[in-house]
Amino acid sequence: MSVLIIAEHDNKSLKPATLNTVTAATQIDADVHVLVVGFECQTVVEQASQVAGVTKVLVADNAAYEHQLAENVSKLVVEVSSDYEHILAPATTTGKNTLPRVAALLNVAQLSDVIKVEAADTFVRPIYAGNAIATVKTTDAVKVLTIRTTGFDAAASTGGNAERQVLSQVIASDRSRFLKEQLAESDRPELTAASVIISGGRGMGNGENFKLLEGVADKLGAAIGASRAAVDAGFVPNDLQVGQTGKTVAPDLYIAVGISGAIQHLAGMKDSKVIVAINKDEDAPIFQVADYGLVADLFDAVPELEKSL
C-alpha cells in the first residue's frame, strides 16, 4: 500500500529534508505520495511533483494552513489516512510537532527519528542520545514515523512526474493562532543539509568571536553550528544548536571549536564522515571521536586555519 509523506516546506520551496524522507519511503513501498499543506504554495507543489520516486502529490492550499499548525494539519492527515499503511514526515521541529498528534488520533504508536528501514513493519532508531540503537517492530494498522534525515540519502529532486490531487477540506482551529516568527536569515547552507560545518562552543567566549568561524566557513562554504552552552550563553541563536535535543547533522566534515564533547553534543554530530576538534584541553572527550585533533588555543588556531585554506 502507498506511503504518505508530509512535505517540509515554507510555502516557497520544498525543504531538502523531504528528499531524504522520500528515500526512506521508497524502501517501504514503491508508491510514494507527498502531501503539501500550506498557503500559496504552488512552487512547492511543482517541486514535489518532480522528485524522483514520488507518484502523487496531494495539495491542501488554504490560508488556514499558512503556518502548518499541528491542530489543523493532523486532522487533515487523518482524513486522508485510510489510503495509507505508512505516514512519514522528516524529524524536523515541524514533523515532530505534528506526527504524534496524527498517531494519537489514529490510536497508533509513533516512531521517532527512524534511521533505517529493516522491513515494512520493522525500523531502527537511536535511543539514549544515540548510545543505544533499538530495532522495533510494529503491528499497528498504520505506521507513523518521523525520519532522521542523516539516515537516508536525498532522493533526486528531478526526474519524477507525479499526478496531483487537490484536497478541498479546510480545517481551521480557532484555538491556536500564529502571532509572529523570527527566522534566522543566512546566506550559508542550511545546517542539516551542509556538507561542511564549523561549530563553536563555550570556548568561543562570546558571540563576537563567532566571526572567527565565519572566516573559515566562507572559505569552505560551510554552515555554522554551536553547542548548547554557546546558545544558552546567548553567543548565537537557538537554531544553530547541534545535539540530542537540537539538530542532528552528518556532514562530510565537522569542525568542533572550543567544544568539550558532552554526550548530548556528540549525539548530534558523531555520524559525520570526518571530525576535526580544536580544543586547548588535551583530555577533552571530543578528541575521542575526532579523526584529527588539534590541541591549541582556538584564538591562534582558527585565524591560522583561515589563512591556510
Added chain:
Amino acid sequence: MKILVSVKRVIDYNVKVRVKSDHTAVDLTNVKMSMNPFCEIAVEEAIRLKEKGVASEVVVVSVGSKSCQETLRTAMALGADRAIQVETEDGLDSLSVAKLIAKVAQDEAADLVIMGKQAIDSDNNQTGQMVAALLDYPQATFASEVAIENGEAQVTREIDGGLQTLAITLPAVVTTDLRLNEPRFASLPNIMKAKKKPLDVKTPADLGVEVGSNVSIVSVTPPPQRAGGIKVGSVAELVDKLKNEAKVVS
C-alpha cells in the same frame, strides 16, 4: 488556574548508558536516576506561574513503578502542591502514557498541562503532542517563553528556522525546551515539607484507561564505534591531512 505537570524518572543525564550483552535493553542496574531535565524545566515554569499569582495550584503526575514516587517528592520539594502516581510497569509506550495523563488532566480539570519536550531515555518527543490530540486541546511545543493572559497562553517556540510565537486558548498543552528557564534546587526544609504533601496512587483501571502497545523491541545494540583518530601537531599538518588524506577539503 490549575496546572498539571508531568514528570518522568529517567537515567541521569551525566550517565553514559551501556547496552546489555544479550541485546534486549540498556542496563539500568545501579545506575543513577533523576528527574528528566525537561520535566524539571516544566515544574519550574509551573511554580513560577504560581509565584506570580497566575496559577493557584500545581499538581504533578508520573506514570511508572513505585520508584517514580521519589521523582514526585522532588517535584513537591521544588514547590508542587500535590502528586499523583499512576502505577504501571516502567517503560510503558508513549500513547498509553498520554492516555493516562490526558485522563488525569481531565479529572483534575487542569487549565494548562506542562510537559517536557522529550524524555532523554526514549528520545521520543511525542507524549505532550499526543495528550493534546487526545483531549483535542491546542498545543505549543518546544517553548522558550510562556505568558498567560486572558485565558490564553502566548508561547514562543524554538523551531528549526528560529523562533515562532503562537497564542493558544486554554485548556492547552505546552512542552518545554531548554531555554524556558533555569530550574531551582530544592532546599532542605522544602525537601522535608514535601514528605508531608499528598501523593495519590491510581491504577490505569481506576482511570478507566486500557494500556498496551503493538510495538515490540527486536533488539537493542550499541552504536557503531568510531575508529580512533590522531592528534595533529599544527594547523599546517591539519590542513595537509584534510586535503591529502581525508580529501574533504580541496
